[in-house]
Amino acid sequence: MGPTWDEILVNGMVLGEDGFKMSKSRSNIIAPEEIVGQYGADALRQWGAGGAAIGSDIMFNWNDVVAASRFQTKLWNIFRFVMGHLETVTGEPAPVTELIDRWLLVRLSETVAEVTAAMEGYQFDRALKAIREFAWNTLADDYVEIVKGRLYADDSSRASACSALRTTMDVLCRLLAPIIPHFAEECYHNLAARSVHAETWPDFAYADDEARRHGDLLVKTVAELRRYKHDKGMALNAPLGHVMIYASEPVDDAGDAGRALAADARWSAGTPRLEEVVSGVNFNMAIIGPTLRKQARGFMEAVQALGPELLKNPPATVTIGDEEIPVPSGSFTPKVAYRVAGEEVDVLTLGDVIVTIGHSS
Structure with a gap:
């Protein structure tokens, strides 16, 4: 008889917020129903996937569940924004031609490779981290903020952005499906009018x-x-x-x-x-005041009367009335402006x- 399994996955213990193993005797048990009731099953699944590496103990923390819920809110806002633009597109998807659209697909391809390797190695925390970084940083903070103006413009290049976004949301939903299945199903059904759980794992590669x-x-x-x-x-x-x-x-x-x-x-x-132009003087009163005392005002007036070259290359002395006064080191610097x-x-x-x-x- 052969082995009854091919691989065994061993998880660590779930610890209470006090750092000890959850147990009735310590009264540190958090019922899953309580978490699901407040934040939903997908937020709980995110906490379980991202809380610790496989085999390590995982400490329960309400803040982690709240952060998971906020990430889903961020994802939903992204999805609604994207769908608002995709709903106006008819016909076959246009080719992705513009720079930032191609860049997004390159980054998406890298994310698919990273998440696939992590999932195959049962590194669910690593997979979730890669998805979060792509969705929050690359997609929302970088790409959407740059492409937003083109999406609202009546321009032929808008179609390229819509195609890149449709591909991205399709792949992202499938990456999310094993971790937050209910959320991914809702988004994908709106995007493609079918279940994400009937789709294959994304095999997406894009090099540019x-x-x-x-x-x-x-x-x-x-x-x-x-x-x-x-x-x-x-x-x-x-x-x-x-x-x-x-x-x-x-x-x-x-x-x-x-x-x-x-x-x-x-x-x-x-x-x-670039043409460098001296536009003024910055005085260092911490040096001028203690060193020159009553002569400080006259010294600053004399410096302001210097030409641009002398401001950049200070003389050893300046004249105040009939008296030559040494220029203290570091007493002023020229303000430099540039022209083109x-x-x-x-x-x-x-x-x-x-x-x-x-x-x-």
Whole structure:
């Protein structure tokens, strides 16, 4: 007689919130019905899948269940947004042609490979982590925020985004089905009008090195420029003006960066011709005050009267009245502005990429 099984999976113990094994004697048991009643069976299944590696003890924590429920709310919001756009599409799916759409499929392909390997190794926590990172970070935070403007535009390239989203939601539902089956079933039935549990495991592969490389660059650039707007106290939908993005090779983003940033954003290969202009002086009063005392005001007036070259290369002394005063080391630094073709710009350096942001709209 052969073996009665091919593989055995051994789980660890479930611990109470006090860190001890759940038992009646410790009164630390949480009934599954209580969890399901408040947050649903799928949130409980997420907690079980993501709580610990197989074979390790898993401690129950209400916060983990709440986080699981919030992730499902995030997924539902993504799904509703996507379906709102897919419902307007008729006919055969269009080819996926635009950069960020191809980038999404590359990242989806990588996620399928990661989740498949994790599931085959019974590493359910690793599988769930990969799905969460893709859905929350890649799909919602990066892709949707960039493509949103094109989805609302009356543009032929919109069809490419819709095709990429339909494929993504189809695959994502099938990845989620073993972990949160009720949620995946509801979404997939709305998407495809059939049961996700009658589908096969996704066998999706998509390779596009240029889309991966240029898409990563686009995502990083848009994120940094959104941070720039936040730091400047600007609303994210406020007009940003003229933006030039200088990279080592040309990037065709179908206008997505400009729409995402409310800017006239253009890509250029090479480097900008920056003209450095001294626009003022920053004084270090922690040095000037104690060192010069009553002469501080006269010293600062004398420094402000210096020409741009002397501000960048300070003299050893300055004249206050008829007296030569030594310039304390570190007492001031020039304020430097930049211009490109006569236009004053802010400059961001993102690795090998240089971004200039014009001050005039």
